[in-house]
Amino acid sequence: MKDYWQNYIDGAFVDGGAGRIDVINPGNGEKLAEQALADSADVDRAVQAARRVHLSGALSDLRPVERGRMVQAMGRYLLEHIDEIAKVLTLEQGKPLWESQIEIEGAARYFEYYGNQAETVEGRSIPLGKGYFDFTTYEPFGVSAQIIPWNYPIEMTARSLSAALATGNTCVIKTPELTPLSNAWFAHAAEAVGLPKGAVNILCGLGHDAGAALSAHSDVNQIVFTGSVPTGIVIASAAAQNVVPCVLELGGKSAAIVHDDADLDAFENDVRWGIYFNAGQVCSAMSRVIAHDSIHDALVERMVGVAQSLEVKAGIEQPEFGATMGAMVSDAQRDRALGMIAEAQSQGARVATGGHKLNRPGAFLEPTILTDVTPDMTIANEEVFGPVLSVLKFSSDEQAFRIANGTPYGLVGGVFTRDLDRATSAARQLRAGQVFVNEWYAGGVETPFGGYGKSGYGREKGREALWNYVQTKNVAIKLKG
Ligand code: NAI
Ligand code: MG
Numbered sequence: 001m002k003d004y005w006q007n008y009i010d011g012a013f014v015d016g017g018a019g020r021i022d023v024i025n026p027g028n029g030e031k032l033a034e035q036a037l038a039d040s041a042d043v044d045r046a047v048q049a050a051r052r053v054h055l056s057g058a059l060s061d062l063r064p065v066e067r068g069r070m071v072q073a074m075g076r077y078l079l080e081h082i083d084e085i086a087k088v089l090t091l092e093q094g095k096p097l098w099e100s101q102i103e104i105e106g107a108a109r110y111f112e113y114y115g116n117q118a119e120t121v122e123g124r125s126i127p128l129g130k131g132y133f134d135f136t137t138y139e140p141f142g143v144s145a146q147i148i149p150w151n152y153p154i155e156m157t158a159r160s161l162s163a164a165l166a167t168g169n170t171c172v173i174k175t176p177e178l179t180p181l182s183n184a185w186f187a188h189a190a191e192a193v194g195l196p197k198g199a200v201n202i203l204c205g206l207g208h209d210a211g212a213a214l215s216a217h218s219d220v221n222q223i224v225f226t227g228s229v230p231t232g233i234v235i236a237s238a239a240a241q242n243v244v245p246c247v248l249e250l251g252g253k254s255a256a257i258v259h260d261d262a263d264l265d266a267f268e269n270d271v272r273w274g275i276y277f278n279a280g281q282v283c284s285a286m287s288r289v290i291a292h293d294s295i296h297d298a299l300v301e302r303m304v305g306v307a308q309s310l311e312v313k314a315g316i317e318q319p320e321f322g323a324t325m326g327a328m329v330s331d332a333q334r335d336r337a338l339g340m341i342a343e344a345q346s347q348g349a350r351v352a353t354g355g356h357k358l359n360r361p362g363a364f365l366e367p368t369i370l371t372d373v374t375p376d377m378t379i380a381n382e383e384v385f386g387p388v389l390s391v392l393k394f395s396s397d398e399q400a401f402r403i404a405n406g407t408p409y410g411l412v413g414g415v416f417t418r419d420l421d422r423a424t425s426a427a428r429q430l431r432a433g434q435v436f437v438n439e440w441y442a443g444g445v446e447t448p449f450g451g452y453g454k455s456g457y458g459r460e461k462g463r464e465a466l467w468n469y470v471q472t473k474n475v476a477i478k479l480k481g
Contacts, residue, residue: 002033004033004034005033005180007042008184009038011049017040017041017042018209021034021035021177025092026330027315028361035204036204037204038174038203040209040213042203042205043203043214046172046201046203047217054140064121064168067165068166070115070195071114072115073111075112078108078189085182086100087100087316092153093179093182094363095315096315096324096326098318098319099326109444109445110159110161111158114465117163123137132476134475136475137472137475138167138470138471140167143169144170144171144222145172145215145220146160146161146171146173146224147215147223148183148226150178151281156226157183161186165199171200172203175204211231216238218242220242223238224246225248227250229251232250236248248458249450249451249460250454252283252383252410253288255413256286256416257400258299259415259417259419260295262438263418266438272306276307276310280389281328281329281333283455284412286414287388290404291391291392292393293393293395300391304353309323311324312367314327315327327362328365328387330363334386337365337385337386337388341368341370341388343378347378348372348374352371353367354367354387355370370391380406381406381408405429407453408454409453412435413432413435423438431452431453432455433452447461448460448464
C-alpha cells in the first residue's frame, strides 16, 4: 500500500496546492495513507486541460465506435485490476471485500453499457417541405465536472465518467475526501486505453474548497453531483450562475410497503440487501418498511432475525460473499447515525435490535431495527445513511401511500404483494423515480434512476442518462430550386 497518493491533472500525477489529507481506515480507525488535496489553482489547471482536449476535437470528432471501444476498454481495465482496487476500496471505505468486488464489477458494467451505447446517439431529419433539408445532431457539452460521494466512489465515478466519455465530453472528477484513493485507477485506465492527455482528470480536494471551485468554474459546461441535499443546493446554485445544466442525485428515505399477502420468505432477502448492504450507506436504501397491521409482528420478528444473522467486522476480513457487514465510512457518520437512533427513542421509537456501536476501534454500528416509528418522527423523514431500518404500520392502502409519500424525498419505493392490481396501483401512486415490485434493487445499469422531490433531478443509468451529456443542434439548410 502506497503511503501517499497524488492527483491526476492533464496526464500527470501531481501534488496538491492545498497540501495533503489523511485517509483513515474505518475498519480499525488507523491512518491508511495520505492523499494530495487540490486547491482552486489545481482545479483550474484540470478544467483548462479538459477544455483544451474538448476544443481540439480529439474526442468529439472521433467516429463514435472508436470512443465506445475506449470506454469499454476502461471497464476491462478495472476488471483486470479488480483485486488491487478492491483491497484499497475496502480499506478506505469499510465495506466487505466481497462488496468491493461487486462494486468494481458494477463499475465495469457502466463502461461496457455506455461504451456500447456510444454509436446509438443518432439525430433525426425534420421535414420542412420542398427547398429545405433539416437535421439534428447531438453534441457533447464539453467539460463535464463530476463531484463524487464516498459511499460508492468507484461505481459513482464510473456511472458518470462512462456516459460522459461515450458522448465525447472531457471530464474533471472531484473525488470524496473520505475515500479518494481507489479513484486513481480511473487515471490508470484512461492512460491504458489511450485517451488523450487531459481528457480525464482525477483530483481530490475539500468540498467547500476544490469542490466549490469546480462547480463554480466558468469553463465547466455540465455538472453531475451525488450527495446530500444542502450540498446539492449549493452546487445547483453555482451551476445556475454559469447557466450550465446539472444532474442532482440526493438520496432519500425510501419505503417498502409490505402487504398481508406478500411473500415474506423472499422479503427477508430484500431486508438483507435493502438496508444492510454497504452498511446502509446507499442513497436508494430501503430505510423504511411500512408493514400491514396483520403481519407487522411476524415481519418484525423475521427482520430482527436477518439483522442478528449478520456478522459485523472489518471489511478486509471478509473476502467471501456471506452474511457479513463492514464498518461505516467514518466515526463521524457512525456517531451521526447513533444520534439519530437516540433521538428516535426519545420520540417514542423502540430499538428491536442493534442500536449500539461495537466496543472496538473502527466505525462499527450494529445492524439496527426501530419499531413503533410514526410518520411525524425525525427518523421517519431524514436520511440516516446507515444500517438503521425504521418500521411503520398501515391498515389501508391509502394510508400506506400517504406515509410512503410523506417525506420531502422521492428516490425509489417498493411494494410487496401477490396482487397485480394492488402492485400496479402502488406503482402509479408512489412519488418516486423508480418503483420496485416484489424485489428491492430489481433493475440494473440499463434502468433509469433518479429522484422526485428533494431526491434531485435528471436521471442516471439507462438510455436516459445519455441525454445529460449532449445538447441538440438543429441544422436547417435552404436548398436551391
Ligand atoms: P456531501 O454532499 O457534503 O458530499 C458529497 C461530495 O460533495 C463530496 O465529494 C464533497 O467533497 C462534495 N462537496 C461538499 N461540499 C461541497 C461544496 N460546497 N461544493 C462542491 N462540492 C462539495 O455529503 P457528506 O457531508 O459527505 O455526507 C452527509 C450526508 O449526505 C450523509 O449522511 C448522507 O445522508 C448524504 N449523502 C448522500 C449520498 C448519496 O448517495 N445520495 C452520498 C453521500 C452523502
Ligand atoms: Mg457535507
